[in-house]
Amino acid sequence: MKVFIVHAHPERKSLNGALTDIAVDTLTGAGHEVRVSDLYAMRWKSTIDADDFGPAASTPLDATLDSGRAFETGTLTDDIRAEQDKLRWADTVILQFPLWWYTMPAILKGWVDRVFTYGFGYGVGEHNETRYGDRFGEGALQGKRAMLSLTVGGPESHYSDRGINGPIDDLLYPIQHGILYHPGMQVLPPFVLYGAGRISAETFTTATDLWKECLLDLPHTDPIPYRTQNGGDYEIPAARLRPGLEAPGRTGFGLHIHA
Amino acid sequence: MKVFIVHAHPERKSLNGALTDIAVDTLTGAGHEVRVSDLYAMRWKSTIDADDFGPAASTPLDATLDSGRAFETGTLTDDIRAEQDKLRWADTVILQFPLWWYTMPAILKGWVDRVFTYGFGYGVGEHNETRYGDRFGEGALQGKRAMLSLTVGGPESHYSDRGINGPIDDLLYPIQHGILYHPGMQVLPPFVLYGAGRISAETFTTATDLWKECLLDLPHTDPIPYRTQNGGDYEIPAARLRPGLEAPGRTGFGLHIHA
Numbered sequence: 001m002k003v004f005i006v007h008a009h010p011e012r013k014s015l016n017g018a019l020t021d022i023a024v025d026t027l028t029g030a031g032h033e034v035r036v037s038d039l040y041a042m043r044w045k046s047t048i049d050a051d052d053f054g055p056a057a058s059t060p061l062d063a064t065l066d067s068g069r070a071f072e073t074g075t076l077t078d079d080i081r082a083e084q085d086k087l088r089w090a091d092t093v094i095l096q097f098p099l100w101w102y103t104m105p106a107i108l109k110g111w112v113d114r115v116f117t118y119g120f121g122y123g124v125g126e127h128n129e130t131r132y133g134d135r136f137g138e139g140a141l142q143g144k145r146a147m148l149s150l151t152v153g154g155p156e157s158h159y160s161d162r163g164i165n166g167p168i169d170d171l172l173y174p175i176q177h178g179i180l181y182h183p184g185m186q187v188l189p190p191f192v193l194y195g196a197g198r199i200s201a202e203t204f205t206t207a208t209d210l211w212k213e214c215l216l217d218l219p220h221t222d223p224i225p226y227r228t229q230n231g232g233d234y235e236i237p238a239a240r241l242r243p244g245l246e247a248p249g250r251t252g253f254g255l256h257i258h259a
Numbered sequence: 260m261k262v263f264i265v266h267a268h269p270e271r272k273s274l275n276g277a278l279t280d281i282a283v284d285t286l287t288g289a290g291h292e293v294r295v296s297d298l299y300a301m302r303w304k305s306t307i308d309a310d311d312f313g314p315a316a317s318t319p320l321d322a323t324l325d326s327g328r329a330f331e332t333g334t335l336t337d338d339i340r341a342e343q344d345k346l347r348w349a350d351t352v353i354l355q356f357p358l359w360w361y362t363m364p365a366i367l368k369g370w371v372d373r374v375f376t377y378g379f380g381y382g383v384g385e386h387n388e389t390r391y392g393d394r395f396g397e398g399a400l401q402g403k404r405a406m407l408s409l410t411v412g413g414p415e416s417h418y419s420d421r422g423i424n425g426p427i428d429d430l431l432y433p434i435q436h437g438i439l440y441h442p443g444m445q446v447l448p449p450f451v452l453y454g455a456g457r458i459s460a461e462t463f464t465t466a467t468d469l470w471k472e473c474l475l476d477l478p479h480t481d482p483i484p485y486r487t488q489n490g491g492d493y494e495i496p497a498a499r500l501r502p503g504l505e506a507p508g509r510t511g512f513g514l515h516i517h518a
Contacts, residue, residue, distance in 0.1 A: 010307055010309070011320040046305040047366045060273065061273075063270075101368070101433070103368070105306075105307070106307075106371075107305065107306045110369075112365075113364060116360070153323070161511075163499055164498040164500070166433070170429065171433055234423055238416040238417075238422075239414075239416060239424075243421075251508075252511055253425045256425070
């Protein structure tokens, strides 16, 4: 595999740092190629602004059209083009981050906001009354696989089916389906390490053993069976799931996974 | 009211800019006080790092403990303390932003990550086997009200009950429940403007009329009836909803709203 790890934690000597180090060692040890973007070490710029689009920036700024024009003309900034090239190179993408406020840290969101430009992350394919783009299973990153690896401060019960924070699968849906599957990547089940705030040495060893196993299994792991937008399950252009396709009792985000 | 608007868009001459301008004019015109944090204009720093905690920063960095210590000792940076002061001053908080990748832009997530420190946004109250903090209905911002106002590029059907992106209420749950209700604010129903990419003059007028009405109604709007963590509905410390409390068919995030 060619694995691209996007690492988003302010302290390299952290649990997240350890998980990324283990991933690099385990994967290279098994003969895979690995590249890492350590966003904090790179001092990654988190905010979209006119500087991203150079001569393609319009006045007033239109982040969608301007990013698309800069993408088409090859005038995006070097930092954005480098990340897009890493995504093109990879066949497997891992996002490693702590869950902060039930989603990714700002620096990682800023990586998505800036790198997933119009024409690359979205706005791919025809958009008309009978087709609403190549997305959700199709797109510029089609054929690649992606996985989240995250640490969570609270205990697992808070993220269970009846947990107050909501089920972890639902919290991750906007990232897994909305960001990774949207431009065409298949999404593997996430690796989630709970209770990360006060982890014992024993728990750490158990967790890292599981992590190594998960990494070595990657080539054979089945993705989450999300429905493709353009495979007939959805009314187009409304992008509503056709009636009666879901398993009994499935609602909300769960509708978009094959029964 | 004392209304604090946090505005997150890179272009002031945008739909988001117009909605914030209308909010300021409408609310001040009705005799309310308004303060605005225009995050792009302030060049808001999005990323948590050791610089946020000054002498309270430990090696290796621990963002939770360090932010708590800096909060307690009044040594957070000026920019963070100013935002916390605005939150203390306000009785009503509005977050105005475009929905990017199914959640807030990085700069606004960075405002949450940095301003909602331990001891202020979370980690308030006792944490032991019979109590898991003052949160979800209680906390440092208890008694205040908050609302999201957002623009969405896609059409409403994509965010409907069977829409491919998932229902908008579920997409916003991690923000409304996880960020706003968590430190104690009551959350008002969101103002959502769909199809923001190509809005006609007529739609704009209709939308801004609705927005003005929504703003003037604010003092009388009922909040979303989320369950309080410490009101008896949850097993503690597991924070799982006790069996049988929900309306028939409610699952996932919907469990945490009173039947």
